[in-house]
Amino acid sequence: MKYDCIIVGAGPAGVFCAYEFMEKMPNAKILLIDKGKNIYKRKCPVNEHLLEKCPVNREGVSGCHPACSITNGFGGAGAFSDGKFNITTEFGGWLTDYLDDNTVLELIKYVDQINLKYGAPKEITNPTTDKVREIERRALSVGLKLLRSQVRHLGTENNLKIQAAIYEDLKDHVDMMFETEVSDILVTDGKVTGIALKKGEIIDSDYVFLGVGRDGSKWLEDMCHKYNIHMTNNQVDVGVRVETNDIVMEEINSNLYEGKFIYRTSVGTTVRTFCSNPSGHVVIENHSGTMLANGHAYASKELGSHNTNFALLVSHKFSDPFDLPNEYAHQVSRLANELSCGSIIVQRYGDIVRGRRSTQKRIDEGFVRPTLTEAVPGDLGLVLPYNTMKSIVEMIEALDHVTPGIANEHTLFYGVEAKFYSARPEIKNNFETKSVEGLYVGGDGAGLTRGLAQAGANGVFVARDIIKKLENNSLDKGTE
Ligand SMILES: Cc1cc2nc3c(=O)[nH]c(=O)nc-3n(C[C@H](O)[C@H](O)[C@H](O)COP(=O)(O)OP(=O)(O)OC[C@H]3O[C@@H](n4cnc5c(N)ncnc54)[C@H](O)[C@@H]3O)c2cc1C
Structure with a gap:
């Protein structure tokens, strides 16, 4: 079976990419893969009192298989955090190196609305009160810039409930594979053609989005070296x-x-x-x-x-x-x-x-x-x-x-x-790698974001870009 797009990583970048496909191109064949577990099975053996302490090895890597449930699986790295969702382009990532400020802010607000739809609390901080202005003025007088942001505290319990509600909707429209590690990307003549799973299977697609987070950044680096994708990290x-x-x-x-x-x-x-x-x-x-x-x-x-x-x-x-x-x-x-x-x-x-x-x-x-x-x-x-x-x-x-x-x-x-920051692959302004056509990267693992809001925004943008290409491809086929 050939997919229209394969999304690797079910953190915010991957999940909101899949969500956008469900909304804007419901008939597209999309596969979302994560080496961690689905949202209901993400349980840490220490929290469950099955182990006394985290089984980390000397390199600080979790000994849990297939992956640490705290940082991997549906919802990604911050699924168990209290989820401070920052509505700003001033921090939380570097998407504005590729897109203008307004576009990024609109994408962040779009993701915020999705969270609200799935049960995020309505309360949001107000960084424009007189008191905050006074603090900002005092700061500026000594050369300090206050970075103001509206913050929606999802809250730990709500965070998981929101993830579960999104999962329930997605599972009817998108194929999902968990506890499945992607080991390689397949490239022919400078174009991506699919992925290889650690367990040996090969899955075909002309579009692959890697939203593999910090945990997958080393693997992403290996892939970039293998396929001559230049990386920067300084x-x-x-x-x-x-x-x-x-x-x-x-x-x-x-x-x-x-x-x-x-x-x-x-x-x-x-x-x-x-x-x-x-x-x-x-x-x-x-x-x-x-x-x-x-x-x-x-x-x-x-x-x-x-x-x-x-x-x-x-x-x-x-x-x-x-x-x-x-x-x-x-x-x-x-x-x-x-x-x-x-x-x-x-x-x-x-x-x-x-x-x-x-x-x-x-x-x-x-x-x-x-x-x-x-x-x-x-x-x-x-x-x-x-x-x-x-x-x-x-x-x-x-x-x-x-x-x-x-x-x-x-x-x-x-x-x-x-x-520490993940190394950043060389990409075009649409987050597609310069040297491998159809291969997109995003989120924390690609050194493009460092927060929930921009990671989600990144995923939505990538989905929209691939949708445009898929639509153009089918128009071309129609006129042939
Ligand atoms: C404890 C904690 C608290 C946080 N709190 C906040 C907060 O309050 N506000 C905020 O804005 N940000 C917060 N963050 C940061 C936020 O969680 C991340 O910025 C965000 O999750 C990045 O999203 P992502 O989709 O890029 O990657 P991730 O969320 O890391 O997801 C990547 C996914 O890819 C999967 N994966 C990796 N490699 C492979 C592979 N080879 N095959 C298959 N799957 C793979 C992983 O299992 C993982 O599930 C927090 C992070 C942590 C760890």
Whole structure:
């Protein structure tokens, strides 16, 4: 059987691509494949109390087969998150490198409407209140740009219900295969002709969309090397997780929940705040064997701390001949792991300014109680490159004008926090690879997005582009 289009990956990019086919070309033969499980079977053995801890191997890869149910399967990587759906083109991806702002925003709003249709909460944050304008004005006066966005909190329980409702509609119109890994793409004379499954089967189609997410990005890289698709990846974000008392962040927390600011430093870098967690906890993230700082916040107030944490990240771009940005960030982070005997380092801002290490005594005497008690007091000056540290110090001093007290002596810096990006295949403005006709890429795995909204928007755009081609092809056949 030959399909009109094969979609690999049932994350937001793949699901909204399939959804658009169902809406706009209901008779098209579409196949959606994912190596993870369908929405009802996605269960983590740790959450189900079948295992005590996650069976990760030394490289940090899940030992669950066919794939980790937390990050793979229908709904993709964020299916179990509280689903903050950001209606903006200012962050969440780089689709505007290929499409104009209005087109991307319209696509995001279109996906938002689909979520609403399937039960997303009607409430949405309002970033245009007088109070937010006042915060924005204070920020601009010291060179900080506030990135404003309407945010619809889908909520963890709703997120899964919305996914299940979309799944129920899709399954009557689109063929779906789960627990099925795609191992190869088939290419003849520069044109895609189908895919090969790990279990040996071959499935034909003139159009293949790869929305394989972060988990599939290594495989996508392998495919690109195999079929001579040029890739670029020269950015990585390196920085620290900042922790302070809730009271210092109260105005931002209550008016914005998350204040996203960017700053251009005197050394030419860009720094941004990211992933703010009011009444949250700092945690260690094991990223392929490298220990990194991260943070989260429980929804329940009883489980909350008295601290707010957020990341301060400096974007690093490299030029020829260096093209291993992710490896660079791993090396910097591993230095902190070495100095803290396999953990991460915590240091008071006052000690950073004085150029001395934090000791347990200095941390104990501080006014901010660390929520990550296993972080080892030390000196981030021995880890972070000069420009990175200088950028972070400039940013925190600027932020002090917006949230007075953030640059105080006792604020804690945990390091290293890093964000890695997938390499980006060379594509045309319609997300079709330049060297293989009919092969489209999208979402987080192709380094084009980093959030639900733009990943979904990407999928819808790709479906519309393929539909146009299928319609033209059938017109051509009709006139032959
Ligand atoms: C814990 C967590 C919380 C998050 N919270 C938010 C949030 O609140 N707001 C927000 O905007 N974003 C959030 N994100 C990010 C968001 O989930 C991602 O940006 C989004 O899921 C990317 O969508 P995608 O379709 O590109 O890829 P994914 O969602 O990663 O889906 C890719 C799918 O492809 C499948 N796949 C990969 N390789 C193969 C293969 N070879 N064969 C078959 N199938 C394959 C995988 O199994 C996976 O299901 C969160 C992410 C995580 C991990």
